[in-house]
Amino acid sequence: MNSITYxxxxxxxxxxxxxxxxxxxxxxxxxxxLRLKKLRLAIKDRMHRLIGSRLQGTA
Known part of the structure; x- marks a missing residue:
C-alpha cells in the first residue's frame, strides 16, 4: 500500500x-x-480503480 492508497x-x-x-x-x-456517504463511495471507487489498475499492470 503506497501513500496515496493509505x-x-x-x-x-x-x-x-x-x-x-x-x-x-x-x-x-x-x-x-447523503453528502458524507457520497464522499465515502467516491473514495472507495477511486481506491478500487487504483488498486485494479496496479493489478492489471503486474499481470
Whole structure:
C-alpha cells in the first residue's frame, strides 16, 4: 500500500466514523449524511480503480 492508497483508506475510515456519529444523533441531518456517504463511495471507487489498475499492470 503506497501513500496515496493509505491516505484514501484513512479518509474512508474517518468518513465511516463521521457517518456513524451523525446517525447516532437525536435528529440526524439527512443532507449531511447523503453528502458524507457520497464522499465515502467516491473514495472507495477511486481506491478500487487504483488498486485494479496496479493489478492489471503486474499481470
Amino acid at each position: 491516505r484514501m483508506a484513512l479518509a474512508h475510515s474517518k468518513l465511516d466514523a463521521e457517518i456513524s456519529r451523525e446517525q447516532k444523533r437525536r435528529i440526524p441531518d439527512s443532507w449531511r449524511l
